[in-house]
Amino acid sequence: MRTLVVLAWRNIWRNKRRTWITAASIFFAVLLSTLMVSIQKGAWDRMEESVVNYYFGYVQIHGRGYWEDRSIDRAFAETDSLRRLVEEIPGVETTVPRLESFALAAHGERTLGVMAVGIDPEREHAMTRLRERLVQGSYFEDDEEAVLVAEGMAERLDIQAGDTLVLLSQGYHGVNAAGKYVVKGLIHFGSPELNRLMVYLPLPVAQYFYGADGLITSIALKVTEKDDVPQILATLQQRLDTTRYEVMDWHQMMPELVEARAVDTAGNYLMLLILYLIVSFGIFGTILMMTAERTYEFGVLVAIGMRRLQLSVEVWLEVLFIALLGTLLGFLASFPLVYYFHRHPIDLSGSPEMAETYAQFGFEPVFPAAFEPMVFLGQAIVVFIITSVLALYPFWKIGRLQPVTAMRH
Numbered sequence: 001m002r003t004l005v006v007l008a009w010r011n012i013w014r015n016k017r018r019t020w021i022t023a024a025s026i027f028f029a030v031l032l033s034t035l036m037v038s039i040q041k042g043a044w045d046r047m048e049e050s051v052v053n054y055y056f057g058y059v060q061i062h063g064r065g066y067w068e069d070r071s072i073d074r075a076f077a078e079t080d081s082l083r084r085l086v087e088e089i090p091g092v093e094t095t096v097p098r099l100e101s102f103a104l105a106a107h108g109e110r111t112l113g114v115m116a117v118g119i120d121p122e123r124e125h126a127m128t129r130l131r132e133r134l135v136q137g138s139y140f141e142d143d144e145e146a147v148l149v150a151e152g153m154a155e156r157l158d159i160q161a162g163d164t165l166v167l168l169s170q171g172y173h174g175v176n177a178a179g180k181y182v183v184k185g186l187i188h189f190g191s192p193e194l195n196r197l198m199v200y201l202p203l204p205v206a207q208y209f210y211g212a213d214g215l216i217t218s219i220a221l222k223v224t225e226k227d228d229v230p231q232i233l234a235t236l237q238q239r240l241d242t243t244r245y246e247v248m249d250w251h252q253m254m255p256e257l258v259e260a261r262a263v264d265t266a267g268n269y270l271m272l273l274i275l276y277l278i279v280s281f282g283i284f285g286t287i288l289m290m291t292a293e294r295t296y297e298f299g300v301l302v303a304i305g306m307r308r309l310q311l312s313v314e315v316w317l318e319v320l321f322i323a324l325l326g327t328l329l330g331f332l333a334s335f336p337l338v339y340y341f342h343r344h345p346i347d348l349s350g351s352p353e354m355a356e357t358y359a360q361f362g363f364e365p366v367f368p369a370a371f372e373p374m375v376f377l378g379q380a381i382v383v384f385i386i387t388s389v390l391a392l393y394p395f396w397k398i399g400r401l402q403p404v405t406a407m408r409h
Helices: 002-011 016-056 080-087 121-128 151-157 203-210 226-239 255-293 295-303 308-343 352-359 373-390 393-399 403-408
Strands: 059-063 092-107 110-119 134-137 146-150 164-170 176-187 198-202 218-223 245-249
Touching (some): 016 121, 016 255, 059 226, 092 151, 146 151, 146 164, 151 176, 198 203, 255 373, 255 393, 295 308
Antiparallel strands (some): 059 245, 092 110, 092 218, 164 176
16 A cells, blocks of 8 residues: 555656646635635624624523513513522523613704613623723713713714713603613624614613613523533523523524525535536546546556556545645645634725625624634535545546557557
Protein backbone atom coordinates (compact mmCIF):
# COMPACT_ATOMS: atom_id res chain seq x y z
CA MET A 1 0.00 0.00 0.00
CA ARG A 2 2.84 2.37 0.82
CA THR A 3 4.24 1.84 -2.69
CA LEU A 4 0.88 2.73 -4.23
CA VAL A 5 0.67 5.92 -2.16
CA VAL A 6 4.16 7.03 -3.19
CA LEU A 7 3.46 6.16 -6.83
CA ALA A 8 0.14 8.06 -6.80
CA TRP A 9 1.79 11.16 -5.30
CA ARG A 10 4.52 11.15 -7.96
CA ASN A 11 2.05 10.58 -10.79
CA ILE A 12 -0.04 13.69 -10.03
CA TRP A 13 3.06 15.84 -10.66
CA ARG A 14 3.73 14.31 -14.04
CA ASN A 15 1.24 16.84 -15.41
CA LYS A 16 1.53 19.82 -13.06
CA ARG A 17 -0.79 22.05 -15.07
CA ARG A 18 -3.69 19.58 -14.91
CA THR A 19 -3.12 19.00 -11.19
CA TRP A 20 -3.13 22.70 -10.36
CA ILE A 21 -6.18 23.45 -12.54
CA THR A 22 -8.19 20.69 -10.87
CA ALA A 23 -6.98 21.66 -7.40
CA ALA A 24 -7.90 25.28 -8.16
CA SER A 25 -11.51 24.35 -8.99
CA ILE A 26 -11.77 22.48 -5.68
CA PHE A 27 -10.06 25.38 -3.90
CA PHE A 28 -12.63 27.92 -5.13
CA ALA A 29 -15.52 25.55 -4.36
CA VAL A 30 -14.40 25.20 -0.74
CA LEU A 31 -13.67 28.92 -0.43
CA LEU A 32 -16.96 30.15 -1.90
CA SER A 33 -19.16 27.58 -0.18
CA THR A 34 -17.54 28.29 3.20
CA LEU A 35 -17.98 32.04 2.76
CA MET A 36 -21.63 31.65 1.70
CA VAL A 37 -22.52 29.38 4.61
CA SER A 38 -20.63 31.43 7.19
CA ILE A 39 -22.29 34.73 6.20
CA GLN A 40 -25.74 33.16 5.96
CA LYS A 41 -25.42 31.45 9.33
CA GLY A 42 -23.81 34.48 10.96
CA ALA A 43 -26.56 36.81 9.75
CA TRP A 44 -29.33 34.59 11.09
CA ASP A 45 -27.52 33.94 14.37
CA ARG A 46 -27.24 37.70 14.82
CA MET A 47 -30.90 38.15 14.05
CA GLU A 48 -31.87 35.47 16.58
CA GLU A 49 -29.59 37.07 19.13
CA SER A 50 -31.13 40.50 18.46
CA VAL A 51 -34.74 39.36 18.66
CA VAL A 52 -34.68 36.28 20.89
CA ASN A 53 -31.95 36.74 23.46
CA TYR A 54 -32.17 40.55 23.62
CA TYR A 55 -35.81 40.50 24.67
CA PHE A 56 -38.03 37.43 24.31
CA GLY A 57 -35.68 34.85 25.78
CA TYR A 58 -35.50 31.24 24.62
CA VAL A 59 -38.31 30.14 26.98
CA GLN A 60 -41.25 32.05 28.53
CA ILE A 61 -44.00 31.23 31.02
CA HIS A 62 -47.39 32.95 30.64
CA GLY A 63 -50.84 32.70 32.08
CA ARG A 64 -52.95 30.15 30.21
CA GLY A 65 -54.09 31.64 26.86
CA TYR A 66 -52.09 34.86 27.21
CA TRP A 67 -50.09 34.50 23.99
CA GLU A 68 -53.25 34.31 21.87
CA ASP A 69 -54.61 37.75 22.77
CA ARG A 70 -51.80 39.36 24.85
CA SER A 71 -54.42 40.63 27.32
CA ILE A 72 -53.16 42.06 30.59
CA ASP A 73 -56.25 40.50 32.18
CA ARG A 74 -54.40 37.15 32.01
CA ALA A 75 -51.69 38.42 34.36
CA PHE A 76 -50.64 36.21 37.29
CA ALA A 77 -48.59 36.51 40.47
CA GLU A 78 -44.94 35.49 40.56
CA THR A 79 -44.88 33.64 43.87
CA ASP A 80 -41.64 32.62 45.62
CA SER A 81 -42.56 28.96 45.17
CA LEU A 82 -43.03 29.44 41.41
CA ARG A 83 -39.72 31.24 41.10
CA ARG A 84 -37.86 28.58 43.07
CA LEU A 85 -39.47 25.77 41.07
CA VAL A 86 -38.33 27.28 37.79
CA GLU A 87 -34.82 28.27 38.90
CA GLU A 88 -34.14 24.78 40.30
CA ILE A 89 -34.38 23.28 36.80
CA PRO A 90 -30.90 22.43 35.41
CA GLY A 91 -29.89 24.87 32.68
CA VAL A 92 -31.98 27.79 34.00
CA GLU A 93 -29.80 30.58 35.37
CA THR A 94 -32.44 33.10 36.39
CA THR A 95 -36.02 34.21 35.76
CA VAL A 96 -37.03 37.63 34.45
CA PRO A 97 -40.56 38.82 35.32
CA ARG A 98 -42.34 41.33 33.08
CA LEU A 99 -45.65 43.15 32.95
CA GLU A 100 -46.36 43.91 29.29
CA SER A 101 -49.13 45.79 27.54
CA PHE A 102 -49.64 48.32 24.79
CA ALA A 103 -49.93 52.03 25.50
CA LEU A 104 -50.12 55.37 23.76
CA ALA A 105 -47.00 57.48 24.31
CA ALA A 106 -47.09 61.24 23.89
CA HIS A 107 -44.52 64.03 23.91
CA GLY A 108 -45.44 67.53 22.84
CA GLU A 109 -47.82 67.20 19.91
CA ARG A 110 -46.58 63.76 18.85
CA THR A 111 -48.14 60.44 19.83
CA LEU A 112 -47.12 56.85 19.13
CA GLY A 113 -48.31 53.34 19.97
CA VAL A 114 -45.69 51.55 22.09
CA MET A 115 -45.08 48.44 24.15
CA ALA A 116 -44.79 49.61 27.78
CA VAL A 117 -43.03 46.92 29.82
CA GLY A 118 -42.48 46.74 33.54
CA ILE A 119 -39.21 45.03 34.47
CA ASP A 120 -37.00 44.19 37.41
CA PRO A 121 -33.95 46.31 36.41
CA GLU A 122 -31.25 43.97 37.74
CA ARG A 123 -32.83 40.68 36.64
CA GLU A 124 -33.59 42.13 33.21
CA HIS A 125 -29.99 43.26 32.82
CA ALA A 126 -28.75 39.81 33.86
CA MET A 127 -30.47 38.28 30.80
CA THR A 128 -30.63 40.97 28.11
CA ARG A 129 -27.70 43.24 29.17
CA LEU A 130 -30.13 46.15 28.98
CA ARG A 131 -27.88 48.59 30.86
CA GLU A 132 -25.11 48.08 28.28
CA ARG A 133 -27.40 49.22 25.46
CA LEU A 134 -27.81 52.72 26.87
CA VAL A 135 -26.84 55.36 24.31
CA GLN A 136 -27.94 58.36 26.35
CA GLY A 137 -28.77 59.03 29.99
CA SER A 138 -28.55 56.41 32.75
CA TYR A 139 -30.22 53.26 34.04
CA PHE A 140 -33.14 53.51 36.46
CA GLU A 141 -33.61 52.03 39.94
CA ASP A 142 -36.16 49.47 41.19
CA ASP A 143 -38.96 51.89 42.08
CA GLU A 144 -37.92 55.07 40.29
CA GLU A 145 -40.69 57.03 38.57
CA ALA A 146 -38.87 57.02 35.24
CA VAL A 147 -38.74 55.24 31.89
CA LEU A 148 -36.17 53.98 29.41
CA VAL A 149 -37.11 54.64 25.80
CA ALA A 150 -35.95 52.84 22.66
CA GLU A 151 -33.77 55.03 20.45
CA GLY A 152 -35.91 54.67 17.33
CA MET A 153 -39.05 55.58 19.25
CA ALA A 154 -37.31 58.58 20.78
CA GLU A 155 -36.45 59.87 17.31
CA ARG A 156 -40.07 59.57 16.17
CA LEU A 157 -41.31 61.43 19.27
CA ASP A 158 -38.38 63.89 19.23
CA ILE A 159 -37.59 63.12 22.85
CA GLN A 160 -34.31 63.12 24.80
CA ALA A 161 -33.12 61.99 28.21
CA GLY A 162 -34.52 64.38 30.81
CA ASP A 163 -37.76 65.06 28.89
CA THR A 164 -41.18 63.96 30.11
CA LEU A 165 -43.17 61.15 28.48
CA VAL A 166 -46.92 60.71 28.93
CA LEU A 167 -48.37 57.17 28.78
CA LEU A 168 -52.06 56.31 28.34
CA SER A 169 -53.49 52.80 28.31
CA GLN A 170 -56.16 50.44 29.59
CA GLY A 171 -55.04 48.60 32.69
CA TYR A 172 -55.93 45.41 34.49
CA HIS A 173 -59.63 44.55 34.13
CA GLY A 174 -60.34 47.78 32.28
CA VAL A 175 -59.04 50.37 34.76
CA ASN A 176 -57.82 53.66 33.30
CA ALA A 177 -54.03 53.86 33.09
CA ALA A 178 -52.32 57.24 32.81
CA GLY A 179 -48.95 58.45 33.94
CA LYS A 180 -46.24 61.04 33.35
CA TYR A 181 -42.60 59.91 33.62
CA VAL A 182 -39.13 61.34 33.23
CA VAL A 183 -37.09 59.77 30.43
CA LYS A 184 -34.07 58.43 32.30
CA GLY A 185 -32.22 57.12 29.24
CA LEU A 186 -32.34 55.99 25.61
CA ILE A 187 -31.50 52.40 24.60
CA HIS A 188 -30.57 50.86 21.28
CA PHE A 189 -31.75 47.45 20.03
CA GLY A 190 -30.27 45.48 17.16
CA SER A 191 -33.81 44.71 15.98
CA PRO A 192 -35.46 47.73 14.29
CA GLU A 193 -38.87 46.42 15.39
CA LEU A 194 -37.90 46.53 19.07
CA ASN A 195 -36.02 49.78 18.53
CA ARG A 196 -39.17 51.66 17.58
CA LEU A 197 -41.61 50.13 20.09
CA MET A 198 -40.10 49.63 23.53
CA VAL A 199 -40.62 51.64 26.69
CA TYR A 200 -39.39 50.22 30.01
CA LEU A 201 -40.64 51.07 33.50
CA PRO A 202 -39.55 49.61 36.85
CA LEU A 203 -41.89 46.72 37.67
CA PRO A 204 -43.57 48.28 40.75
CA VAL A 205 -44.16 51.50 38.79
CA ALA A 206 -45.69 49.57 35.87
CA GLN A 207 -47.90 47.54 38.25
CA TYR A 208 -49.23 50.76 39.75
CA PHE A 209 -49.69 52.30 36.28
CA TYR A 210 -51.71 49.29 35.01
CA GLY A 211 -53.54 48.75 38.31
CA ALA A 212 -52.08 45.25 38.51
CA ASP A 213 -50.51 45.21 41.94
CA GLY A 214 -48.16 42.24 42.38
CA LEU A 215 -48.97 40.79 38.94
CA ILE A 216 -46.92 40.00 35.84
CA THR A 217 -47.81 38.79 32.34
CA SER A 218 -44.72 36.69 31.61
CA ILE A 219 -41.56 35.15 33.01
CA ALA A 220 -38.64 34.97 30.59
CA LEU A 221 -35.96 32.40 31.37
CA LYS A 222 -32.24 32.95 30.99
CA VAL A 223 -30.78 29.61 29.95
CA THR A 224 -27.15 28.53 30.07
CA GLU A 225 -27.14 26.95 26.60
CA LYS A 226 -29.82 27.25 23.94
CA ASP A 227 -29.31 23.56 23.15
CA ASP A 228 -30.84 22.85 26.60
CA VAL A 229 -34.13 24.51 25.65
CA PRO A 230 -36.03 21.32 24.61
CA GLN A 231 -35.17 19.61 27.89
CA ILE A 232 -36.06 22.70 29.95
CA LEU A 233 -39.36 23.03 28.08
CA ALA A 234 -40.25 19.38 28.73
CA THR A 235 -39.36 19.66 32.44
CA LEU A 236 -41.45 22.81 32.90
CA GLN A 237 -44.47 21.22 31.22
CA GLN A 238 -44.21 18.33 33.67
CA ARG A 239 -43.78 20.42 36.83
CA LEU A 240 -46.10 23.38 36.20
CA ASP A 241 -49.87 23.37 36.40
CA THR A 242 -50.70 23.57 32.69
CA THR A 243 -54.29 24.55 33.48
CA ARG A 244 -52.93 27.85 34.86
CA TYR A 245 -49.71 28.38 32.92
CA GLU A 246 -48.43 27.89 29.39
CA VAL A 247 -44.76 27.34 28.58
CA MET A 248 -43.41 28.31 25.16
CA ASP A 249 -40.00 28.33 23.54
CA TRP A 250 -38.91 30.89 20.98
CA HIS A 251 -39.87 28.63 18.05
CA GLN A 252 -43.49 28.71 19.23
CA MET A 253 -43.46 32.42 20.03
CA MET A 254 -41.91 33.47 16.72
CA PRO A 255 -42.75 30.83 14.08
CA GLU A 256 -42.35 33.41 11.31
CA LEU A 257 -38.68 33.83 12.25
CA VAL A 258 -38.12 30.06 12.15
CA GLU A 259 -39.90 29.77 8.78
CA ALA A 260 -37.97 32.70 7.31
CA ARG A 261 -34.67 31.10 8.32
CA ALA A 262 -35.72 27.74 6.87
CA VAL A 263 -36.66 29.33 3.54
CA ASP A 264 -33.45 31.34 3.37
CA THR A 265 -31.36 28.30 4.28
CA ALA A 266 -33.09 26.24 1.57
CA GLY A 267 -32.26 28.92 -0.99
CA ASN A 268 -28.66 28.95 0.17
CA TYR A 269 -28.46 25.16 -0.15
CA LEU A 270 -29.80 25.43 -3.69
CA MET A 271 -27.00 27.84 -4.59
CA LEU A 272 -24.47 25.50 -3.00
CA LEU A 273 -25.90 22.57 -4.96
CA ILE A 274 -25.41 24.47 -8.21
CA LEU A 275 -21.86 25.34 -7.18
CA TYR A 276 -21.14 21.71 -6.28
CA LEU A 277 -22.55 20.50 -9.62
CA ILE A 278 -20.33 22.89 -11.57
CA VAL A 279 -17.28 21.78 -9.63
CA SER A 280 -18.26 18.12 -9.98
CA PHE A 281 -18.41 18.35 -13.78
CA GLY A 282 -15.02 20.07 -13.81
CA ILE A 283 -13.45 17.40 -11.63
CA PHE A 284 -15.09 14.56 -13.55
CA GLY A 285 -13.84 16.05 -16.82
CA THR A 286 -10.32 15.97 -15.43
CA ILE A 287 -10.73 12.33 -14.39
CA LEU A 288 -12.05 11.38 -17.86
CA MET A 289 -9.15 13.14 -19.53
CA MET A 290 -6.61 11.55 -17.22
CA THR A 291 -7.90 8.01 -17.78
CA ALA A 292 -8.20 8.53 -21.55
CA GLU A 293 -4.63 9.86 -21.87
CA ARG A 294 -3.22 6.92 -19.90
CA THR A 295 -5.13 4.09 -21.56
CA TYR A 296 -1.92 2.74 -23.15
CA GLU A 297 -0.11 2.95 -19.79
CA PHE A 298 -2.91 1.06 -18.06
CA GLY A 299 -2.88 -1.63 -20.75
CA VAL A 300 0.87 -2.17 -20.36
CA LEU A 301 0.66 -2.38 -16.55
CA VAL A 302 -2.16 -4.93 -16.66
CA ALA A 303 -0.36 -6.92 -19.37
CA ILE A 304 2.86 -7.25 -17.34
CA GLY A 305 0.95 -8.54 -14.33
CA MET A 306 -0.27 -5.62 -12.20
CA ARG A 307 -3.60 -6.47 -10.63
CA ARG A 308 -6.53 -4.38 -11.77
CA LEU A 309 -7.53 -3.61 -8.16
CA GLN A 310 -4.08 -2.25 -7.36
CA LEU A 311 -4.09 -0.09 -10.47
CA SER A 312 -7.62 1.20 -9.72
CA VAL A 313 -6.64 2.07 -6.13
CA GLU A 314 -3.51 3.87 -7.35
CA VAL A 315 -5.50 6.04 -9.78
CA TRP A 316 -8.16 6.64 -7.13
CA LEU A 317 -5.45 7.82 -4.75
CA GLU A 318 -4.18 10.25 -7.38
CA VAL A 319 -7.58 11.94 -7.58
CA LEU A 320 -7.87 11.95 -3.79
CA PHE A 321 -4.50 13.64 -3.46
CA ILE A 322 -5.58 16.37 -5.87
CA ALA A 323 -8.85 16.73 -3.93
CA LEU A 324 -6.99 16.87 -0.63
CA LEU A 325 -4.63 19.52 -2.01
CA GLY A 326 -7.50 21.74 -3.24
CA THR A 327 -9.53 21.21 -0.07
CA LEU A 328 -6.62 22.03 2.20
CA LEU A 329 -5.78 25.18 0.26
CA GLY A 330 -9.44 26.24 0.30
CA PHE A 331 -9.63 25.61 4.03
CA LEU A 332 -6.50 27.69 4.70
CA ALA A 333 -7.66 30.55 2.46
CA SER A 334 -11.19 30.67 3.88
CA PHE A 335 -9.98 30.83 7.49
CA PRO A 336 -8.59 34.43 7.40
CA LEU A 337 -11.34 35.59 5.01
CA VAL A 338 -14.17 34.37 7.25
CA TYR A 339 -12.38 35.74 10.32
CA TYR A 340 -12.15 39.15 8.66
CA PHE A 341 -15.89 39.25 7.93
CA HIS A 342 -16.55 37.95 11.44
CA ARG A 343 -14.72 40.93 12.94
CA HIS A 344 -15.81 43.39 10.20
CA PRO A 345 -19.40 42.45 9.19
CA ILE A 346 -20.86 43.45 5.86
CA ASP A 347 -22.85 46.58 6.74
CA LEU A 348 -25.54 47.76 4.32
CA SER A 349 -27.12 50.23 6.75
CA GLY A 350 -25.54 53.09 4.80
CA SER A 351 -28.14 52.49 2.10
CA PRO A 352 -31.57 53.82 3.21
CA GLU A 353 -33.35 51.48 0.78
CA MET A 354 -31.57 48.38 2.11
CA ALA A 355 -32.02 49.48 5.72
CA GLU A 356 -35.76 49.94 5.19
CA THR A 357 -36.10 46.60 3.39
CA TYR A 358 -34.43 44.62 6.15
CA ALA A 359 -36.23 46.61 8.85
CA GLN A 360 -39.47 45.12 7.53
CA PHE A 361 -38.09 41.71 8.52
CA GLY A 362 -37.11 42.98 11.96
CA PHE A 363 -33.31 43.17 11.84
CA GLU A 364 -30.44 45.41 10.87
CA PRO A 365 -28.75 44.95 7.46
CA VAL A 366 -25.50 43.84 9.12
CA PHE A 367 -24.09 40.45 8.13
CA PRO A 368 -21.25 39.02 10.20
CA ALA A 369 -19.69 35.71 9.23
CA ALA A 370 -20.06 32.79 11.65
CA PHE A 371 -16.57 31.80 12.75
CA GLU A 372 -17.27 28.20 13.82
CA PRO A 373 -15.32 24.96 13.21
CA MET A 374 -18.17 23.14 11.43
CA VAL A 375 -18.58 26.01 8.95
CA PHE A 376 -15.08 25.22 7.67
CA LEU A 377 -15.03 21.46 8.14
CA GLY A 378 -18.55 20.93 6.78
CA GLN A 379 -17.86 22.46 3.37
CA ALA A 380 -14.40 20.92 3.10
CA ILE A 381 -15.83 17.48 3.89
CA VAL A 382 -18.68 17.83 1.36
CA VAL A 383 -16.34 18.81 -1.47
CA PHE A 384 -13.88 16.09 -0.49
CA ILE A 385 -16.65 13.44 -0.49
CA ILE A 386 -17.89 14.56 -3.93
CA THR A 387 -14.38 14.22 -5.33
CA SER A 388 -13.87 10.85 -3.66
CA VAL A 389 -17.08 9.48 -5.21
CA LEU A 390 -16.16 10.78 -8.67
CA ALA A 391 -12.75 9.16 -8.26
CA LEU A 392 -14.45 5.73 -8.34
CA TYR A 393 -14.80 6.08 -12.13
CA PRO A 394 -11.31 4.58 -12.74
CA PHE A 395 -12.44 1.35 -11.01
CA TRP A 396 -15.14 0.90 -13.64
CA LYS A 397 -12.86 1.90 -16.51
CA ILE A 398 -9.94 -0.30 -15.48
CA GLY A 399 -12.28 -3.22 -14.70
CA ARG A 400 -13.42 -3.25 -18.37
CA LEU A 401 -9.94 -2.65 -19.76
CA GLN A 402 -8.67 -5.04 -22.49
CA PRO A 403 -4.83 -4.88 -22.41
CA VAL A 404 -4.29 -5.61 -26.12
CA THR A 405 -6.90 -3.11 -27.26
CA ALA A 406 -5.59 -0.52 -24.82
CA MET A 407 -1.98 -0.85 -26.08
CA ARG A 408 -3.15 -0.51 -29.69
CA HIS A 409 -5.05 2.63 -28.66
